Amino acid sequence: MKHIRNFSIIAHIDHGKSTLADRLIQYTNLVDERQFRDQILDTMDIERERGITIKSQTIDLPYMDNDGREFELNLIDTPGHVDFSYEVSRALASCEGVLLLVDASQGVEAQTLANLYAAMEHDLVIIPVINKIDLPVADIERVKLEIDHELGLDPDSAILCSAKEGTGIEDIFAAITGRIPPPAGDPEKPLSALIFDAHYDPFRGTIVSCRLFDGTVRPGDMIRLMSNGTTYKVEEVGIFHLAREQRKELTAGMVGYIIAGIKTVSDTRIGDTITLDANPAPAPLPGFKEVKPVVFSSIYPIASDDYQSLLEALEKYKLNDASLIYQKDSSAALGQGFRCGFLGLLHLEIVQERLEREFDQSIIMTAPSVQYRFILTDGDVIVVDNPLYYPDPAKIKASEEPFIRAAILVPERYVGAVMKLCMDRRGVNSHLNYPTPGRVEVTFDLPLAEIIFDFYDKLKSITQGYGSFDYEITDYRESDLVRLDILVNGEKVDALSILVHRDRARDRAVTICERLKEEIPRQQFKIAIQGAIGGKIIARSTVSAFRKDVTAKCYGGDITRKRKLLEKQKKGKRRMRMVGNVEIPQSAFMAALKTDNE
Amino acid sequence: MNNKDLPGLYVHVPFCKTKCPYCDFYSITDPSLIQSWLDGIEKEALIYNREWLPAFDTLYIGGGTPSILDEYGLGRLMDILRNSFSFAPDTEVTIEVNPDDITASRLACYEALGINRLSIGVQSLQEAELRFLQRRHTAIAAERAIGLVQSSGFRNFGVDLMYGFHGQTRKSWTDTLERVLSWGPAHLSCYQLTLSDGTPFGRMVSEGTLKRATEEQERQFFIHTSHFLQDHGFIHYEVSNFAKGEEYFSCHNLKYWQRAPYLGLGPGAHSFRDNARWWNCRSVRDYCRLLLEGKRPVAGQERLSPEQVRLEMLLLGFRTARGVDMDDIVDQPFNGEVLARLTSSGIVRVEENRVSPTLNGYLIADRLPLMFFSLISFFIKVFY
Numbered sequence: 001m002k003h004i005r006n007f008s009i010i011a012h013i014d015h016g017k018s019t020l021a022d023r024l025i026q027y028t029n030l031v032d033e034r035q036f037r038d039q040i041l042d043t044m045d046i047e048r049e050r051g052i053t054i055k056s057q058t059i060d061l062p063y064m065d066n067d068g069r070e071f072e073l074n075l076i077d078t079p080g081h082v083d084f085s086y087e088v089s090r091a092l093a094s095c096e097g098v099l100l101l102v103d104a105s106q107g108v109e110a111q112t113l114a115n116l117y118a119a120m121e122h123d124l125v126i127i128p129v130i131n132k133i134d135l136p137v138a139d140i141e142r143v144k145l146e147i148d149h150e151l152g153l154d155p156d157s158a159i160l161c162s163a164k165e166g167t168g169i170e171d172i173f174a175a176i177t178g179r180i181p182p183p184a185g186d187p188e189k190p191l192s193a194l195i196f197d198a199h200y201d202p203f204r205g206t207i208v209s210c211r212l213f214d215g216t217v218r219p220g221d222m223i224r225l226m227s228n229g230t231t232y233k234v235e236e237v238g239i240f241h242l243a244r245e246q247r248k249e250l251t252a253g254m255v256g257y258i259i260a261g262i263k264t265v266s267d268t269r270i271g272d273t274i275t276l277d278a279n280p281a282p283a284p285l286p287g288f289k290e291v292k293p294v295v296f297s298s299i300y301p302i303a304s305d306d307y308q309s310l311l312e313a314l315e316k317y318k319l320n321d322a323s324l325i326y327q328k329d330s331s332a333a334l335g336q337g338f339r340c341g342f343l344g345l346l347h348l349e350i351v352q353e354r355l356e357r358e359f360d361q362s363i364i365m366t367a368p369s370v371q372y373r374f375i376l377t378d379g380d381v382i383v384v385d386n387p388l389y390y391p392d393p394a395k396i397k398a399s400e401e402p403f404i405r406a407a408i409l410v411p412e413r414y415v416g417a418v419m420k421l422c423m424d425r426r427g428v429n430s431h432l433n434y435p436t437p438g439r440v441e442v443t444f445d446l447p448l449a450e451i452i453f454d455f456y457d458k459l460k461s462i463t464q465g466y467g468s469f470d471y472e473i474t475d476y477r478e479s480d481l482v483r484l485d486i487l488v489n490g491e492k493v494d495a496l497s498i499l500v501h502r503d504r505a506r507d508r509a510v511t512i513c514e515r516l517k518e519e520i521p522r523q524q525f526k527i528a529i530q531g532a533i534g535g536k537i538i539a540r541s542t543v544s545a546f547r548k549d550v551t552a553k554c555y556g557g558d559i560t561r562k563r564k565l566l567e568k569q570k571k572g573k574r575r576m577r578m579v580g581n582v583e584i585p586q587s588a589f590m591a592a593l594k595t596d597n598e
Numbered sequence: 599m600n601n602k603d604l605p606g607l608y609v610h611v612p613f614c615k616t617k618c619p620y621c622d623f624y625s626i627t628d629p630s631l632i633q634s635w636l637d638g639i640e641k642e643a644l645i646y647n648r649e650w651l652p653a654f655d656t657l658y659i660g661g662g663t664p665s666i667l668d669e670y671g672l673g674r675l676m677d678i679l680r681n682s683f684s685f686a687p688d689t690e691v692t693i694e695v696n697p698d699d700i701t702a703s704r705l706a707c708y709e710a711l712g713i714n715r716l717s718i719g720v721q722s723l724q725e726a727e728l729r730f731l732q733r734r735h736t737a738i739a740a741e742r743a744i745g746l747v748q749s750s751g752f753r754n755f756g757v758d759l760m761y762g763f764h765g766q767t768r769k770s771w772t773d774t775l776e777r778v779l780s781w782g783p784a785h786l787s788c789y790q791l792t793l794s795d796g797t798p799f800g801r802m803v804s805e806g807t808l809k810r811a812t813e814e815q816e817r818q819f820f821i822h823t824s825h826f827l828q829d830h831g832f833i834h835y836e837v838s839n840f841a842k843g844e845e846y847f848s849c850h851n852l853k854y855w856q857r858a859p860y861l862g863l864g865p866g867a868h869s870f871r872d873n874a875r876w877w878n879c880r881s882v883r884d885y886c887r888l889l890l891e892g893k894r895p896v897a898g899q900e901r902l903s904p905e906q907v908r909l910e911m912l913l914l915g916f917r918t919a920r921g922v923d924m925d926d927i928v929d930q931p932f933n934g935e936v937l938a939r940l941t942s943s944g945i946v947r948v949e950e951n952r953v954s955p956t957l958n959g960y961l962i963a964d965r966l967p968l969m970f971f972s973l974i975s976f977f978i979k980v981f982y
């Protein structure tokens with residue numbers, strides 16, 4: 001009988017999660033050297049390019065210890081971004097232990113803490129691993145101190161490792177097998193399996209990744225999803241090596257997959273419990289919740305006749321990403337499109353990039369918005385995530401916006417700058433906590449709207465990369481909101497409107513006007529850009545007309561070169577929309593979001 | 599003169615004595631390859647002589663620096679062309695010459711060989727500017743060369759000039775123009791200095807050691823040049839080209855702009871016929887080798903889609919005073935609206951069913967075509 005351990009690696013971004021996963025996989029000889037590539041679990045192009053993990057991946061590592069005991073070590077790789085924190089929490093719920101990775105040169109950062117708290121919530125065994133000890137700037141003693149003071153873990157239990165060079169890997173295997181308990185659970189009890197992820201396969205439909213707590217599941221069983229009672233007949237079960245490996249059954253304690261003719265991933269809910277229809281578990285596993293989008297933006301095709309093709313692309317995309325929601329939307333400036341909800345800004349960017357790259361769509365996205373609440377004079381409460389539906393100001397009794405609690409970890413010398421940043425972003429209720437000498441944990445209540453754009457970039461830059469940040473959404477609070485409209489040559493471009501706090505409206509208007517001035521290419525006439533609230537202009541800028549662009553002669557009949565140049569520009573124009581008589585490139589819509597002044 | 603249906607012939611002479619720091623045309627400074635190049639031209643002409651039966655009515659010997667060829671070399675070139683192709687009676691035969699290379703006997707030879715048009719690369723008459731451009735000749739040498747041209751039989755000569763570089767003043771440029779006009783040229787080409795990547799000047803720009811003229815300076819030079827030359831009776835018939843009368847338009851270059859067929863011989867030369875374009879490899883060695891192996895020295899070719907044809911018609915048409923046929927523009931939805939806007943803002947004018955650029959239109963000639971393109975599938979939206 002094989003021994004099972006279920007574990008995950010958690011870390012602040014870039015501390016070496018993917019690299020360590022690579023080493024563990026290589027150690028088990030699961031992949032032969034020739035097929036191996038770095039960051040092997042990051043299979044999507046976009047993951048590999050950006051160096052981030054978006055989708056969870058699971059892999060069962062076969063391992064034999066010195067006593068000849070055979071193990072099946074299930075590594076559940078989790079996404080490394082707050083946008084996906086619910087997915088992470090479900091992955092953690094499927095484990096008995098985690099490797100908590102800390103970069104020896106960076107030390108503990110905000111997501112190290114956030115991840116630690118999440119792991120503690122699930123009572124997991126935590127194995128601290130100090131990574132990158134090969135770096136000349138590694139400061140192991142300091143990191144041990146932080147592990148002690150900030151994480152409250154025993155620094156002597158930390159394993160020293162260089163994922164890059166492969167040092168400490170055996171110690172890690174020993175700790176996984178020795179310190180993490182085997183999964184409990186009774187294969188004879190009614191089935192109760194936690195869905196922690198789902199992938200779409202064009203041939204097989206939805207592949208559900210799950211952790212069995214009790215019971216057994218086999219092909220032919222009728223399973224039931226406990227959140228909504230739908231039932232499916234199991235076609236196949238198995239475990240993940242690098243590819244799927246079919247098994248006769250999955251039993252309590254195991255991590256694996258179930259294929260059961262589920263059409264799209266949207267038919268499953270991460271965190272839901274699978275049980276047997278004939279012999280159901282008495283109650284679902286705890287912790288299930290519906291993930292709700294927090295950031296909203298409209299997507300329009302650049303050419304309005306591509307609406308249908310965009311719809312089809314969204315439908316296909318959605319097969320594999322249940323967290324994206326969309327509905328029809330239309331704008332006077334941009335025509336027919338879709339209002340979409342995302343888990344966060346990274347999720348939004350991922351959707352945008354994948355629609356463009358994998359589905360070949362040319363799209364314009366509007367400024368992301370959070371969900372606001374308006375209490376009207378007649379007592380109605382409406383929720384608005386689209387500036388188009390901003391109610392008549394005369395009928396608004398009160399408005400509210402979502403707030404977060406942000407935790408920022410910085411070296412002491414940056415506290416002043418961080419406080420200023422947070423206050424500029426309407427932060428309130430600050431607290432300072434000094435876990436280790438020289439380091440400060442700053443907590444703040446901030447409007448979600450203020451952090452979704454470039455807060456993190458800003459934080460990184462004012463702390464020279466030493467600041468890290470994590471947040472959770474807390475509540476709605478009253479707020480004085482207005483709609484800022486943008487006019488181009490006197491015509492309102494509805495797709496550029498944003499909802500914003502009154503105190504911030506002028507600043508935002510000035511920045512947006514300046515940004516648009518840079519982004520909108522000069523045309524043969526002057527273009528006036530204005531920001532307005534109601535009818536009142538509060539900011540303006542001008543794009544001067546271009547004067548000249550005739551370039552070199554067509555030499556010796558080489559027309560091709562010139563034409564190709566134009567063809568390239570013409571393609572660039574595919575990313576522009578005519579608004580009135582002004583061509584506005586897609587980048588202008590995104591640039592309008594940045595709050596930076598430089 | 600210019601017959602749109604008859605093809606033009608171009609021969610590329612890829613040799614220069616020295617390489618100018620702004621130049622990104624293909625040319626080499628090793629004259630030892632001239633013989634092999636001539637052999638190559640001979641072979642290439644043989645390939646095409648059956649396919650290009652109708653007579654050419656223009657011949658343009660360009661480069662590089664064609665005047666680098668001595669009487670023997672040029673004589674052989676002309677023999678090759680005459681033996682392989684037929685030419686219409688009044689064929690315009692142009693050669694590009696460097697002032698340094700002009701001698702009385704050379705001019706006599708040109709005449710004897712049937713060359714009837716000279717394009718003289720003067721560039722500037724300011725010594726400092728010529729040094730900056732690293733040209734071989736001085737202003738005095740240019741004046742002397744022109745003197746020789748005037749006392750020869752050539753009446754149809756044109757002068758190439760450059761302007762719009764940093765440090766040049768309106769005064770120095772006007773002085774150059776005035777002195778050139780006093781020679782009585784039939785044709786002027788005034789090119790703005792282009793600082794292309796990959797040239798020494800281009801590198802200096804990216805290193806910050808050479809400044810570009812500002813767009814506003816370039817614009818002012820362009821407008822000034824046009825006004826000045828028009829005041830002196832020249833027709834601004836193409837973005838960079840001026841002629842004393844219609845009869846002095848460069849018939850050969852008109853073929854490029856009017857999409858007439860042309861055959862280019864020599865390394866890097868371009869050809870066009872029946873909506874197909876092809877071009878030769880740029881390296882002299884490869885060119886010669888391919889021909890020795892009995893192959894066409896073609897490096898690339900393309901057949902134009904209807905969309906590309908349309909883009910070319912606009913791209914080329916808007917570079918010339920003749921402009922574009924109205925029917926080629928308004929065949930697309932919304933282009934009428936665009937046209938109305940461009941007319942009212944003084945970018946183009948409409949006359950006799952042709953849309954031609956104004957001076958302000960010339961300034962943005964490279965952008966004009968796209969204005970009639972972007973909108974095919976995108977709509978002008980009128981709000982509220």
Ligand SMILES: Nc1nc2c(ncn2[C@@H]2O[C@H](COP(=O)(O)OP(=O)(O)O)[C@@H](O)[C@H]2O)c(=O)[nH]1
Pocket residue numbers: 011012013014015016017018019020051052080131132133134135161162163164165
């Ligand atoms: N020097 C050194 N670099 C490492 C080590 N582990 C990871 N890295 C580098 O750190 C960066 C981030 O690693 P990655 O595994 O992508 O981090 P993740 O974001 O946590 O998945 C990459 O450039 C890795 O090559 C290590 O042990 N030593």
Ligand code: SF4
Pocket residue numbers: 613614616617618621622623625661662663
């Ligand atoms: S002479 Fe003409 S072709 Fe030769 S290098 Fe100078 S600019 Fe270029």
Ligand SMILES: [Mg+2]
Pocket residue numbers: 017018019042051052053080
């Ligand atoms: Mg990673």
